[in-house]
Amino acid sequence: MSKLRIVLVAVLMGVFLVACGGGDDADDSAEESPTVIVSPTAGTPVAEGAVAESPTAATPAAGEAVTETPPPVIPPDTITTDDTRTPSHTPGPTEPPPPTHTPTATFTPTQTPTFTATPCALRTDWTLYIVRDGDTLSNLARRTNTTIDALVGGNCLAGPGPLIPGQDFYVPEFPASAGPVLDEAALDTPLVMLLDGDLWAWSANSADLTQITQSGYASRPLLAPDGSHIAYRQWASITLDAIASGQDLRGLYPSDIRLWALDSGAIVTIAAQPDGARFMSEDVDNAVIRSAPAWSPDGTQLVWAELVLPAYNLHQVQLVVYDLDSEETTVIMPQLDLTPSGFGQVALPALAWDTNGIAVLDTVDGTVWIFASDGERVFVHTHQGPVRVMVWAADVAGAQGALALLDATGTWTLLDPVAGTMLPVLEPLALTGAEDAAVVRIEGVDGERLVWSVAGEIVDFTGEPDALALEPGGESIAWVTGSEDGVVVWQDGDQVIIPNTAAPGDQPGGLAWGAGTWRVPDTTAAPGDECPLPPRLAVDAQGIVLPAFELPLAESAGAADPDAETLPPGQVFDVVDGPECVDGALWWEVSADETGGWLAANQARAYTVQPYAPAVCEEPPLFVVGQTGRAAIGPPLPLRIDPDPTSALTGQLPGGTVFSVQDGPACVDGVDWWQITAGGQFGWVAESGYRLQAFQCPASLPPRLMPGAPAVVIAEEEIAFFLGRPNGGDLPAIPPGSLVSVLSGPQCGSDGYLWWEVQYDDLPGWVIESTEDGYLLELLQG
Structure with missing residues (x-):
């Protein structure tokens, strides 16, 4: 027998012994030195008997950092078996090389193992690169215009995983640097961006992209005013689970x-x-949902809003402040009175912090609160309609303190929390850097998009302010393009796209670079005959006075009358004649509520009015009188005496409650109102926000039970009681006349019956409320 055949037999016998257990010595040695097994999915070595780290690993506790294990490297030209073990024999210098075919040997009655030669050739034709801190397979693939799989194969890695700083690594040639040359201040501060759900840092000095997080579920970065930290929100591990x-x-x-x-x-x-913590499990949720944070002006604190589960309730949205020095968290406002969004869910507020307080914006109805850092309310303002942008701004002289709001009409409004006043902004706000040069402006709103200009030129950026950033010196600007190009850097009129910042179907998110300042421009305008704004109104149409304006009526265009009547904010009027341009203002003749006259439709470059179209309710209506409906799961809905949001309350309609429609619809400001009854409650409820739903179950009569209320069995015979609807296992039947507590429901089963979860004799289960022939239960009266 040749030496090669002897070696093969010996190896195969070793495989056979290992497969059979290997004896007591093998067990003892395994305890002392765990075998490393390469995971076929993750490619990361895991000690045998240990649990491999899940891609959705647990979120570290506060203050805890996480380290990562580098991937294993398979040497080139390695012969492996199908049980991942390698022969230990190496042919001597006088031995002939092993045959190129796959050698096999047969043992009876054992199964035949197969040896397969799987050579791996390092891509030495690529560039040899030394791995640095922060390098990952993902960012190297992005920077070299290749794929992770190609890098894994080209470097003979067992699979994707972290890299070791200092290791040799072959990569395709790096593309030539396309980054602009920036001033010294920018070289030490990276441009941080959100790409593919992770934070990346771009260096203006090296034009390198470095991946910072690897979870895939981070949110936009927020730079501290002193440039020392980036704060961001991260989906919790229970969410990923x-x-x-x-x-x-x-x-x-x-x-x-x-x-x-x-x-x-x-x-x-x-x-x-x-x-x-639990979320979407079989048990009751125990978790915290948080908004994006906001920095304090000195960079020593953060504020965010929290929604504490399990009680999915508006009154559990609280305002929290974290101190970086003490590492303590304080609830400064335990209850924020927010408006529910569609489907009864809560929309967490937007936040902005300035020396004059913490601004909290209800993104649904436009209400703005300003709180001191201890939670004391300083100012409240209800805007007419949703707010697109909220920023703290300084005036031309540099004094801080005005909160600027941009609404869907493109109108800016300034709130002064100290004076308690509200003023219009007559020119677009400017975002400036350290040199106080106005380089970026929001020129207006075009449908759902914002219109931006840089150095007076409209640019290909239509996003929100958090997707644009100034470098620390204020001379360069980065933004996310409206196309699929990714992130662009502007300097001195030139625009350069940062390579590899766009992925198909996944645009970059927020940016953070330097600390810019929003400034209120000088609105002083000399009178003149030229009107700077085009007309917005039309004769025989209607208009409305914008918020923050109270407009005097004159006898003729441009006339001044100190005793003239005025139209208040929100006043709707009919347009009779016009326009006439006098001293830079467009004048229109209007009539409203038995008064009339001429009004100025603009002040400098700010409109004071806009066209008005009465809101129209949807057709056909959601309900008809006598129909059954249901309130969506979520916060309770107010019931009012009249179909009017200002009328007195009669009660509340809890989420999930089934009701009967008594009257309606009454269309008020584009919203249908319905008069309903539910469990002894009676009143009008608004249909807006998808909070009301038509409810029908074909094999049942209209529901009459209510969650949280007692009910009695009125059937002549005992009724079936199930562990789960409809066939989740039988429980003891419930006799006639028995009392039950209604826990939840109703739910319309696939059988067409209306099911309620009830508790009977300390047992929870499900019952049918009715059949086509009649009711089986009813609410307990008295």
């Missing part, structure tokens, strides 16, 4: 707040989930 389990997630999700120190690179979690 729910996604991995196939849950259909909608709305708001549990999230954490994290801090990235730019000097050290350390990332810590400053607001984690509570102990025993």
